[in-house]
Amino acid sequence: MKKLGFGLMRLPCISGDGKNIDLERVKEMVDLFLSKGFTYFDTAYVYHGGFSEVAFRECVVKRHPRDSFTVTTKLPLFSNPDRAGMEKMFNESMERLGVDYIDYYWLHALNRNSYEFAKTSGAFDYLRELKAAGKIRHMGFSFHDNAETLDKILTEQPDMEFVQLQLNYLDWEDQGVQSRLCYEVATKHEKPVIVMEPIKGGSLANPPKKAEEVLKNADKNASCASWAIRFAATLPNVMVVLSGMSNLEQVKDNVSYMDDFKPLTESESKMLTDIAAEFKVAIPCTACRYCTDGCPMNINIPEVFAIYNTVKRDIHKKGEAREKYAELIKTNGAATDCIGCEQCVNACPQHLEIPKLLAECAGDLA
Template sequence: MQYRNFIKIPQLNISALGLGMMRLPTLDGDAGRIDEDKAMALLRAALEAGVNYVDTAWPYHNQQSEGFTGRALKALGARDKVYLATKAPVWHIKEAADWEKYLDEQLKRLDTDHIDFYLVHALNAERWDTTKATGGLDILERAKAAGKIGHIGFSFHDSLPVFKDIIDGYAGWEFCQVQYNYLDEGYQAGTAGIEYAASKGVSGIIMEPLRGGALARVPKEVMDIFSSYGKPRMAAEWALRFVLDREETVTVLSGMASEGQLWENAAVASSAMMNSLTNKERAVIEAARDWFKTRMPVPCTTCGYCKPCPSGVAIPEAFELWNSLVAFGGKEEKASWYKSAYVSAGHGADACTRCGVCLPKCPQGIAIPDRLAEAHAALS
């Protein structure tokens, strides 16, 4: 295994592959019922492969992940062999006292007296406001001084300007966790975001390197592009090599559902060093990216400059889902997510009043209201 260091925490050696406890094997496809035998075998294999970063969160597996993680680490006598990360469910936080309430409950669930890496979970503009309004960062600093948490960071889901605002808004960030892969260089924080964070001393933990598994199951046309390299490699390996090449990356969290996947990913994480991609390899990845991009119906880079929409439409999110649907399929899952996360909350494309406020702000010149109507039809 290859080990890397956080800019602000150089004394810790972190495995370049981390184990995400969000997509563990389950029973009967029920996310709330972890297949504990298989999940335990996965954790054991991860430890054998040299993985020492384990990442969970309050809501994973219908709130069963933290409890399982605590039990499994104890059963394997491995709590002190890993750096344990979990996240504050900021969407549940209404007042200052809630920060400690959730942290204490998480320590109990994880059956430990300290959490090595504690993240404010899935920050966006609204949750960042909540964090500040409830004095969350002061409370986390006190928890750090008391030894309940080791290092403070955040995970992120919003646009680049919000990301920069969060980075600039607190000098104590030690790390950030962002979605990043070869198809999403401009999505959310993106390349510009991880570079900006590193320039401020905030290292990156990468999530969704395989875009929820989609980049491990690419169409034949993309496999043909990869094959042109002349050396057999799985699609997942190309995607992992892309994120591990970045010097901002400390560890890559991949949801691995089997020991086989774990050993494959561990082998890549052992050999894919920073700045190691050759020009030829970069060209292959570019060609694969171009193949996907030309099949996406709207040229939205999800830059977020069109936000905020006065009617609350989640413009880049709707376009991203539509693009993803056309490129990768998965209609049922994406339509269901679109409905529950956006339409039900009044942020769907159907809330567009065609006021035109967003139009001059889009650097891609997208006819946003018209294209939103198409996106809504495709996702409904």
């Protein structure tokens, strides 16, 4: 299998409405991707409020032969579902996707807390039953916690076949994310890795000036994003690297270097982990949007953080950022509207203290 996967979590939308996906643009994107022999698609029950799975059905399933693609989707445990709740979500995913089997089915975003719930609620057994019944081909989980927790899960659940990990050159040695240590644990347990967030929510596509210069000196034709994706794809136990593509240009760029993929040399990989020090990301939000759907104040949390991060990286952009923020809050809640309900905190795989961070943003951007 080619090592690039199409992440369906940041699809182009009409009028900024995350549930109103621009299907005509997505069709162009997936057609190009498939025409180059790439096959792997990744979605989830919760992406785009459920409409990512629907978009996949409309753009891929209805228009391409079933054996020309594979699809992954994920069972969320965020709302602590019982067995009936899990069955309901699985059946909804099948219906939205319009398929009669799912190639890869993951428990979504396990960490030490949700793992305990997954065990007691029978979620792992439910995956086993689905596999035995032929409704899913492979089972595994996506993961957001430290290497020790991953080791515990893989030791206790040895029949899980794959792990989806947050892995990129910025988080490679990060003490919180522990990309390298988690990768090593998965490899020790002989579980192939699917990589998510290889570009860290887009931040490695727009690196600080100094880091960009290093990358351009190494290869003036290569995009900054390409270095990040190739870093992850170079690792031998990585099966596929997901890129959450949002427009046709990104698909063109990604397929151009992943079509005939050349792994990085050791010194190129080292160059990337060395420049990680240049990145000062004030708020390490990956723009996954898990927090936004349930916010009662309709705050576009990842966009507020992205604007704030721009200011923190380059103080000269403060005026521009304030204008952008003023525009954003015409149609969304302001950072100061946060009522501290913490719905978002529980949903955030990066464990960000969102209400506190929003208060910081409000101070700088208002």
